[in-house]
Amino acid sequence: MKKILFICTEGFDTPGPSNHLISTLIEDLLDNGFQITLVQSRRQKINDDIPENLKGKSNFDAITIDRKVISKSSFVKRYIEEVYYHFRAFKRWRKVKNIDAAFVQSSPTVLFSILLLKVFTKHPILYSVQDMWPGSAVNSGVLSNKPIANLFYGLQKVAYKFSDVLTVISEDMKTKVVEQGVREEKIYPIVNWFDDRTVHEVEWSENRFVNKYNLSKDKFYVQYAGTMGYVFDYKMVLNVAERLRDYSNIEFHMIGQGSQKESFIKEAKERELDNIVFFPLEPQHMVSDVYSACSICLIPLKVGIIGNSVPSKAGLLMACNRATVNSVDEGSDYYRIFNENEIGISVSNNDPDGVAEAIVNLYEDKDKREIFAKKSHEFGKRYYARSVNTRKFIQLFNSMAKNKEVI
Template sequence: MAGSGIDVDLFVPLPTRGVSDEVRNKYKNHKVEVRCNGRLRIHRIGIPKEGKSVIGRAARYILMNAVFILKSISSKADVIFVQSTPPTQGATAAIIKKVMHIPFVYNLQDVFPDSLVGTGIAKKGSAVYRMGRVIENFTYRNADKIIVISNDMKTNIMTKGVPESKIEIVNNWIDGNVVKPIPKDQNYMYEKFGLSRENFNVVYAGNLGYAQNIEVIIKAAEVLKDCSDIKFLIFGKGAQEEEYKNMAAELNLCNLSFFPIQPYSEVSYVYSLGDVSIVPCKKGFGSSAMPSKTWSIMAAGTPVLASFDSDTDMEKLINSQKVGMFNHAEDWEGLSSNIKYLYSNREYLQEYGRNARKYVEENISREKCVGKYIMCIKNSKNIN
């Protein structure tokens, strides 16, 4: 944005997830950072670290949003642009809009409170769900433009009364210069983790939580445990990490290993380890999300194995672009069958990998997607 001539004031909390106290303390001394010849000013807000308690996290979000309101209304902004995580951000931006009388562009990355139902945190019709719908409706009603990341998400919010004219679809992008295929003989991860280049590797990398349904991978590994050269490599951490590790240990799976999550700078090496990489989800969760790891896998030239909800953008992508194979969410027998098929028919691996990389280069490049954001933000100045 700053590079396109927009002056940006970015308000963010001090980093807390996946960073050491040393890194956090470093940023405490850089609460205002100026970049891009003065066009980008990053304002870091000192608030408590994020804990595991739901109540504590909610209190942190409320405090953060209160500070955002105070900081924003003292600025001279022409447009407000916020993302949907945490979900209270949208309501915060709506309040700022009403006070400052300026347009509000909302970047919807996760449909709330649907995601709470999908992850099992709340039930449809519960008090938490109803409160979430109030926040959601207030946000959608006041947003001048809503940028969503998939057709599924667009359909979802249109069924809730959002007019189509308010919605723009912009996929989450991937920088193909950063994430790219790494040849096996140049991938040092094999040596780092003591892996064989002769094995057929099935990779998952990311959060180990409820919504990701890592259980389907573990059960597929159990089905294929007698195939000695098919190995399942799981990189990640999350709320259910120990539960998943215990499940694998109880099944005595020698073909499945857990590894620490790797920094983003190593993502090309991680996904290039895989002959295939898995994108799983809990049943009912896929209609409101298109995992961004999909683009990272494809940028690395690796075929995608999606264990996902049917009739979604994910299924359409896999089948229409021939970038991998699809099975229904929670169907570990279907997943294991797809793995075995590609293991036995490896000529498809190169075809799917080439198609995946080509699709990313032509459709999900950073330049194209950022350009759409900039156009939407600039056009929003003429809405009111």
């Protein structure tokens, strides 16, 4: 039985966009004869340490390490604490025997686990790049100090160098990694998938989110559900909502939490934008209900983000039979995919008029909206389904475990 060491910076107890990806990937590896040792942290204690789909699996065990909760505004403290976590984790996972390969989850401090693996073991390393650090922080304006940014770019290049396999979540991200000097043959694009066993469209009458908030079926809901952090362009939502304030049936639903939410709410009130309604974060089991409650989705990203990160909600919306309006970088592969395949509309993230026009277009043309949604659903099944993408990881790990090196 091939044994994989999974090193994650966060744990299942803390809600996050990667939780469903990690849990389903581990489950499919287990079901395909792998043995998994998971290393994770425990911080917020909101969820169980182990998700239901992994409980009771005989070929699965977990090492869970308690961590402090530090404010996101204290970057230096957060970074140092996270580095310390990697060394604490190392003391635990180095005792695990007969490892065939290691999976390392993306984080700003990922280099330290990669170096510890490289120095103290001979395990081939798969580095799962979900969010390119510091690229997304630089492009979102969070990290503006150029010397510090260059230092982190240098550290990331070391992480890429000492990893045997890099998985990225888009062709745009692959391009970015190649630009940083990584050999193309060690990079494997695998998109963030939706769980085609559980995520699906929920009928309006049965929708728990709809019933919870007593939503009217007569309105047109433009939804963003997810993290409202620094890569999220809430200014675009404000500008578009302002342009569409005379459309009484169009309502913007902003669902979730994040570092920018308070500023977002404050400015919406200042502009007297009553067509924006804010909702709290919903638990993971409500994913299908939440995404099925919208007429269309709006994904607004700041300039330069799309190559460094990709919205994981895109696949979920496809699974729920919904079309998407994106405000993203023109010329990106992500931008092109939606327009060429007619699964939504991509508009430049410098063009609020264009975004407003796209929303009105789908609002007024129900047939077009339904055609886009259907094509989106079919596209998702072909490219974004769990059954398609976890198989790619299984093949990589089989190759790594068999040869103890990348083929």
